[in-house]
Amino acid sequence: MSAEQIQTALKILKGAGVRMTPQRHAILSYLMNTKSHPTVDEIYKSLGGKFPSMSVATIYNNLKMFKDLDLVKELTYGDSSSRFDANMEEHYHVVCLKCGTIEDFYYSGLHQVEEEASTSTGFKVISHRMEVYGVCSDCQVQH
Ligand SMILES: [Zn+2]
Ligand SMILES: [Zn+2]
Numbered sequence: 001m002s003a004e005q006i007q008t009a010l011k012i013l014k015g016a017g018v019r020m021t022p023q024r025h026a027i028l029s030y031l032m033n034t035k036s037h038p039t040v041d042e043i044y045k046s047l048g049g050k051f052p053s054m055s056v057a058t059i060y061n062n063l064k065m066f067k068d069l070d071l072v073k074e075l076t077y078g079d080s081s082s083r084f085d086a087n088m089e090e091h092y093h094v095v096c097l098k099c100g101t102i103e104d105f106y107y108s109g110l111h112q113v114e115e116e117a118s119t120s121t122g123f124k125v126i127s128h129r130m131e132v133y134g135v136c137s138d139c140q141v142q143h
Contacts, residue, residue, distance in 0.1 A: 005086075006032055009071050016069055023047075023054050027062050031072055031086040037093070037102040039081045075102070096136035103136070 006029055013020060013028075026047050031038070038046070040063065044056050063084055066072040075083045075093070083102065091104045114125040 009066075012069055012071060018065065018069075023051050023058065024062055026051065027059055028066065028071070028086075031066075031084055035087075035104065037075060037083040037085050039083050041081065043084075092130055092132065094132040094134060096139055097133055098135055098139040101136045101138070105132075 009028055009032070010020065010025075013024075018024070027043060030043060030047060036042070040056055040060050043059050043063075044054070047059075048054060063072060063074070066086075067074050067084075070088065071086065073085045073088065075085055077083070077095075087104060089106075090109055091106050093102045094105055095102050110128060110130060114128055117123060117128075118125045
């Protein structure tokens with residue numbers, strides 16, 4: 001992710017009256033610079049050393065705020081903990097069944113599926129979700 005994306009996010013936060021703290025900035029730029037779709041715990045492990053006073057709750061509260069401002073997406077997978085994604089472009093995820101890695105891939109939006117769902121049920125369709133499951137290239141090597 002680019003510095004430009006961070007600048008845009010900072011503007012949005014400023015516009016929303018959010019005070020920028022070093023911790024907040026670190027959480028945001030961490031998310032924007034990773035493609036790993038981290039959990040709150042993973043963010044905590046990565047940044048905790050730098051910010052000893054930062055708690056898991058702090059991170060969670062910040063993520064919730066970023067989410068409310070449409071800066072990040074929360075991905076929920078059943079009962080395992082949520083993961084966070086700062087890539088707001090429309091994309092899909094492929095999930096490794098062995099190590100849990102989530103990778104982005106792009107596919108022309110499945111809008112036809114939404115239309116079909118709407119036509120056949122009369123629903124006003126708002127969104128859809130699709131995940132692809134498999135074994136990542138790293139896990140394929142280590143049998
Ligand atoms: Zn894997
Ligand atoms: Zn993603």
